[in-house]
Amino acid sequence: MSHDTIAPYTAFAGSRHIASGDLRHVALKVKETMDSSAQEPVILDNTTCRLVEVDLRGTADDIVMRLHVPQGEQEDAAPRGPGRPKLGVVAREVTLLPRHWDWLNSQPGGASVALRKLVEDARRMHQAADRQRESRDALYRFMSMLAGDQPGFEEASRALFAGDKAAFLARIASWPQDLHDHARLLSGAAFAEP
Template sequence: MKAVRTIYCTAFCGVKRVASGLVGDVAVAVKGLVDSGQPVAVFEEATSRPIEIDFRGSVEDVRERIEAAPIDGPVAEEGEPETSGEARGRGRPRLGVVAREVTLLPRHWEWLSRQPGGASVALRRLVDAARRENASLDRRRDAQESANRFMTSMAGDQPRFEEASRALFAGDAEQFDALTQAWPDDVRDHSRRLAAAAFAAV
């Protein structure tokens, strides 16, 4: 997990890229635009998810809220000690485990029940193995989704957007560049930079 203040992001005012950097620095850089009523969108660099920033008050108020935002600590794996300075009370240690429903056939539950450590440990091992085996595919999919998320938000009304999105997921970099050529410069260049990570992972 990461602290809010360590998120790297990029801000657009309309179709113009106006700031990039840590979220606190970007917030300070664009506050004047926001206060003047101009449309500003801030995107997390890694995922292109929009970042909601509370711009109320002074520049100092904005930065203080970002700096004071809660920090999610690392999730401890089973068998690892917790590293926070908090004294742990009685009972089972926190393992970062999230309980959710899993639907399997009887033969699957039977096989899992015979594995060392039980069903939960076996499932975690299977997931970890799959993550390692599919790491390159996951990186490609993540990059594609990030690029497409930004494009949908900032270029959804641009010419040939649908074709460009298909070229992105098809891994056709040359076609993608040709289809995005007429887009506003900053939107086009940012889309291409995000897409480059997807094409590189093919």
């Protein structure tokens, strides 16, 4: 398996890479290989390395049709709560000390505007570090799910969280080629300088 960039989705059956690409392509490749694979295939979202549930029953056309059902169709039936849902504003509870509320309420626009500004400033300031942490967590999720029984897994995990790329790459060198290649691909963002 070779990649120059990380595809949005990847499927594995055990340690064997099945396909990478858009969800339609990956789902159809998984459908093709399901009967010949001794191990249950999994489809991963490569950004988070979380499992993607795809209904693979029926024909290829059935699968593709189900993939194109708009995500919001089920959500539209749910009752809406307070806030400004058309703008994407969601009401949630925030617990602060009285002095924090006093300061927030004294800001121009009130507490909500001040909190949104603080959050946006923090997001901008920590964006690179947050992206690296999310990439590291995704790589660990991939490793735990598909390589947890591989030799050097514990050591590779420690190297990952210590930020030691050389040690990480050394620990995954003996893994099956497809697992090694995908872990190495995902490691680029996990070890990037924030």
